[in-house]
Amino acid sequence: MSLWYGGDYNPEQWDPVVWKDDVELMRRAGVNLVTVGVFSWSSLEPSPGEYRFGWLDRVLDLLHGGGISVDLATPTASPPPWFSRLHPEALPVTADGLRLTHGSRDTYCACAPAYRTAARGIARQLAEQYHDHPALAMWHVHNEYGTTCYCDLAAARFRDWLRERYGSLDRLNEAWTTAFWSQGYADWADVEPPRKTQYLVNPTHCLDYRRFWSDELLAAFREQKAEINAVSELPVTTNFVFGGWVPVNHAQWAAEVDVVAIDHYPDQAGIGAEEQTAFGADLARGWAGGKPWLLMEHAAGSLNDGRRWHTKEPGRMARHSLSHVARGSRGALFFQWRASRGGAEMYHSAMVPHAGPDSRRFTEIEELGSVLPRLAEVAESNVVAEVAVLWDVECWWAMQGTHLPSSSLDYLAAVRSAHRHFWRAGLTADFAAPDADLSSYRLVVVPSLYLISDEAAANLRAYVEAGGQLVVGYFSGIVDPDLRVRLGGYPGAFTELLGVRVEEFHPLPEDGTVALASGGHGRLWSEHVHAISAEVVDRYADGVLDGLPAITRHEVGAGTAWYVSTEVDDETAARLLGLSPSPLETVHRRRGDTTWTFLINHGEQEAVAPAAGVELVTGEQVDGAVTVPGGGYAVLRST
Template identity: 35%
Template sequence: MTKKFPPISAKLPVFMHGADYNPDQWLHDPKVIEEDIRLMKLAGCNVMSVGIFAWAALEPEEGRFEFGWLDRILDTFAENGIYAWLATPSGARPAWMSQKYPEVLRVGANRVRNLHGARHNHCYTSPVYREKVAILNAKLGERYGSHPAVVGWHISNEYGGECHCDYCQEAFRGWLKAKYGSLDALNRAWWTAFWSHTYTDWAQVESPAPHGETAVHGHNLDWRRFVTDQTIDFYRHEIEPLKKVSPELPCTTNFMDLFYDLDYRRFAEAVDVVSWDAYPTWHSAESDADVAAWFSFNHDLFRSLKKKPFMLMESTPSLTNWQPVSKLKRPGMHRLSSLQAVAHGSDTVQYFQWRKSRGSSEKFHGAVVDHVGHEHTRVFRDVAELGAALANLSDLIGTTVPAEAAILFDWDNRWAVNDAQGPRNKGIGYEQTVVRHYRALWELGVPTDIVGSNDEFGGYKLLVVPMAYLMREETGAKIERFVRDGGTAVVTYWSGVVDENDLCHLGGFPGPLRTTVGVWAEEIEGLHDHDKNALAMQEGNPLGFGGTYEVREICELIHTETAEAIAFYGDDFYAGRPALTVNRLGSGRAYYLAARVSDPAFYDSFYAAVVRESNARRALDAALPAGVTAQLRTDGVCDYVFLLNFSGAPARVELDGSSAASYSDAETGESLAGTLELPANASRILKRA
């Protein structure tokens, strides 16, 4: 039976291919807009995001609205078979508003109010700003909610930042009262007896400040949670008038690459479809595999937030203008990086931007249409060729990624880890550690979900738990149940240390995971950059590989309780003590890695053995060259295997060694067998029953 999600929009049940479009920058020259329509069709672009920063064009002065230009754009789209994600323009308010209502401008952590400028420089709590947004959004909803060209609402743009004004201070106190109920409960949760920071009046509680309170970790953690909740509340305020008139139209807002300041796992609950903006720094090293693994992790994360296809809302068809070095995409990279998103679950490929701006900060940012203004460019040809390819891949729309492996990643754990003041305050490397473990699965072609503490783990065979410093009791219980029921877990150092309030677990680390992994972690040591140790595999260990591997940055001194040591430290006063263990619990097993191994070969061998042992599904049961990955989407009847070569060199994949399945090229229908040649930056989509 075919198992698919419905298309993001029934109006456009194919791959959405398009870009951010800013006709409000070209209203003085109608010929440009007329030419844009011709070029969109030539490039195979069928959808545009319109009006993202158009507030000044829509409401040039308070209460005076100008919709004629937008009427003409959308009507022209409809006449030409082009669709629109229509934006609310709240990402940057007009100057007249900042001048008349300075309260809409943000106040920094230093308690100084910002001047007008930039974008997202506004207070999400301000009653005036909320009123003005509601008025404009209601008018957009009433006017365009049933327009044939509109497929959905693009809410604001890349939400981010925080405000510390009086409105936000009161909102923060209200949030805390709702969470804790009393000051006594708050003081216990924040451990305010430390340094005599006990609160005796709610009015004493303020947001963290560089010239005030920053040392109470529970306080810092709750402030970050509040900022997320307040941003989500503002988003819900934005969509309310739109949903009232067009409940069937999906709403989204574009997330960003592993963005730090907002908990996207919570934010995803509020959007109808997840969308995000990907800007890899391709060609910044000898091999693009490091960059590719990081962005594959992001694609898997954003797909996993709602366990269904997502949108690549922004990418660049050529280069950026804001990274330290802006490299051109080499031949093949535009298709490769775009299909990378599709392979991990995206049902769209969209760009910033359609046409290059003539002035201001993004005038040199990549675009489909360059300043020269015609189609005779390398970038335009790359986009048009991809558009033609996507048009022939509509069978992929709504297909799923059948992951049997998962990695635990939580934002509040991330915040707590980086605020811990623990073994390495010069850089604890949480995100890099998570992606290091992920990369080993990526290189094996193992479809992987990125899950949170509130998710269920029962559908997986392999669960990786890297640096789960903040570990709730209930999450620990779920992981224990997962292992007892037959799952394989991999847990690392610096896990199970604090609870959800950033209070240390008592009774021994790793706290709620101690029974699961069968070890007691007595001490943890941070190593200087010039220090190193070694992890030596025990001969005849159950994983079946040996060797000695370099260790850097973090070493945890552990005692085995019910676990078996399968690798040991090689140096220092703890030479000979366990560094890697396995604990058999119920029908499953849990591995505990006590040190940060710096040698990639260890992760390659370790995860190859663990994946084989857990029987977690691979996209292709074949040896993959370094820098080549295989990713998988399926509709339950046909599998689509994406072979993506990020090695920077030609590579070969032996299909006959993968299985008895017969393969064909999903784009051409050509039968495939034997050795498949992949040039540098090549991408192939294979189809099998």
């Protein structure tokens, strides 16, 4: 079993004389899989019903002749200009009522019948044309599902979705608390998308619109997948993209794809990029239920912090790629193979840069291509994780609203902070859903789980009663799935489990801190906590909360539930979680009696780790310890 290596290949951007050179360079680099066709709709169907597959026939034949497999994509993320001209009603509308024009990618509304028909049509044509081509390894539907629209077509579909979810307007009015601000609905026709309005929008209305779009986009994916499955038995996937703008519940979607695949682009340039790389990989593994998944896209040569590009230093591309492989990916793919000469992303980094193959970047691409085959034996092993961080996308969506008591409350930041503590200690953490089976974990961290169902809360209690260690963060358990506050004191769903009652929130200034009796400090947030049956572990040491509980512990059954009512400093968090810093990113994978250990050094100084076995990159025997140079890595097999 090999590891996949390659990336998006867009031959339609290049003269055919370049194609043969591309295949030779791919062979030289060790590429064995490329994604073809993602943005090629106008090249495949230049006018309605006129299909031109000759160029794609030639490309697939060339790739197959070079021993390179293909992940063939449907091009439905970028409808051609003729489609938008003929179907202006399918152009997307923003929340403030502006209908967008053609000129970029994703210029469509997935609720438009014309778009759905056209998408099924091009998927059917591709499936029938290429289902038996020997180059094919898998199918790739669409690209980075996540587009939202607020048009009248979307409004009609939304009303249908709400009828199915709630059954009656009475139930919808209850869930949305429409008695507030005289929003009660007496006719389904009055229900619209949460468009821009005078002041604050209804938070449950917004949350349901996210839920609706996840389901609607999934229905669009299923339609294309059905066209492919009608003639092909090869795996079908789509590339998940992660971001605050994405209305997709990837945990639910994971059951619909044959292979979970992700795109990952960190938005930090320093060590935070490495932390985010591990975060994204662990999240993908969680979506995949611990099974192998695939890194479909990442950047070969740059990082983007939202203001400017940062060129990856020598060795950093390989470290990012291997971090994904260590954490369960079946390989490392990039966007894209060859840097574009023009277009909106002409400066996006690529495996073959504008400088060509005579470049540092391509040399590193070749080096990584020579390393991955030596690691292929890890492909069917499982990542070892003894701790977990809870993740719930609906909680994230709910906390992106404008109704919270502090603009500093940030669910994603709280989850990343919890994950970062384990990463810095060289421990691998799984991401798990609140209602998942948690029995295999010795420790579970619950960061700012604002929204939780009764069933999920009961699941966490059962985990603790059976002997689990649960650490619950501030602003957790506050609302039910309808975003209705659980009355009687915070943290609502967790008051009995934690043995505490929070009387009031005390948000801190953006740059403010509060001292703790232990010598640490909290930031962002604090709470007036009453320890009802819990033991006080740490107290606030200044301000209006001076002397009141800040951190508590409560024994329940055979386990313990901890409550942390502020965002504590890293040293306090490490002490609470029993963690020690590690100079190496460390991930263990296991199959039977064999363990593989990935050691990745993101620092400048060499680091030594106890180890025994065979180092797969060099083939050398290790007995006692291995030295990992600054910026280097090692992968050991032990039995």
